[in-house]
Amino acid sequence: xxxxxxxxxxxxxxxxxxxxxxxxxxxxxxxxxxxxxxxxxxxxxxxxxxxxxxxxxxxxxxxxxxxxxxxxxxxxxxxxxxxxxxxxxxxxxxxxxxxxxxxxxxxxxxxxxxxxxxxxxxxxxxxxxxxxxxxxxxxxxxxxxxxxxxxxxxxx
Numbered sequence: 625x626x627x628x629x630x631x632x633x634x635x636x637x638x639x640x641x642x643x644x645x646x647x648x649x650x651x652x653x654x655x656x657x658x659x660x661x662x663x664x665x666x667x668x669x670x671x672x673x674x675x676x677x678x679x680x681x682x683x684x685x686x687x688x689x690x691x692x693x694x695x696x697x698x699x700x701x702x703x704x705x706x707x708x709x710x711x712x713x714x715x716x717x718x719x720x721x722x723x724x725x726x727x728x729x730x731x732x733x734x735x736x737x738x739x740x741x742x743x744x745x746x747x748x749x750x751x752x753x754x755x756x757x758x759x760x761x762x763x764x765x766x767x768x769x770x771x772x773x774x775x776x777x778x779x780x
Contacts (some may be wrong), residue, residue, distance in 0.1 A: 631665065631743025637710035638739075644705050646739075647715055648771075651703040657687035660780065669697070670680040674750045696721035698728075700764035702771065713737045718762050718775065720757070726758045732779070 632649070634642035638682040645760050663682040668671075672688075679688055680704045693699055701719035708714065715735040722728045733752030763773045 631740070631745075633743060635743040636739050636741060638703075638708050638713065640708070643713050646713060647705045650698075650715075650718075650773050651701055651770075653701075654701050654703075656663055657693045657699055659686040662686075662689055663746055666748070667740055667744045668770045670744070670748065672748045672750075675752060695723070696729075697724075700723045700770055702764070702775075703711035703735075704775070710740045710758070711741075713739070715753075716780065718763070718779065720762055728759060728762060729754045730761075730763075735758075 634645050638646065642751060650665065653665060654689070656662070663686045664680045665686055666682060670679055670685065672685060674688065677688065679685055695724040696719075699719060699721045701717060703715045704717045714732050715737065717731075717733050717735065719731050721731070723775075731752045731754050733750055735751075736749040737745050739748040
């Protein structure tokens with residue numbers, strides 16, 4: 625069983641198969657919207673850049689995620705493997721959420737992850753763009769498996 629300072633497999637160096645497993649595990653963890661659980665995938669001193677916000681350490685990560693998911697209601701995320709090397713993974717993602725006024729949004733973005741040898745992420749950089757969408761344009765409606773939604777090339 626993993627402890628606070630040891631990540632879950634797979635561990636670097638990554639293969640196409642193990643990188644894909646790591647990506648989907650991250651997707652599943654983030655879709656719990658549980659900051660205290662999600663922060664454990666990162667090293668205690670993990671460095672983050674999330675858009676224009678710079679963070680370091682699990683406490684800052686947890687506080688950031690709590691605020692994020694309080695603001696981003698109905699959050700549903702999909703991550704897909706973009707590229708990988710021995711200890712790095714790049715991810716493309718799409719998530720949908722609505723704000724306090726009930727406006728739906730889709731966020732498109734890329735992440736760059738660097739892992740420690742124990743499988744914990746030691747660095748995360750995220751760039752994303754928010755696009756207003758209508759209820760009819762939503763992909764991840766209630767009950768839909770985010771992994772089965774077809775995403776056309778214009779959204780990649």
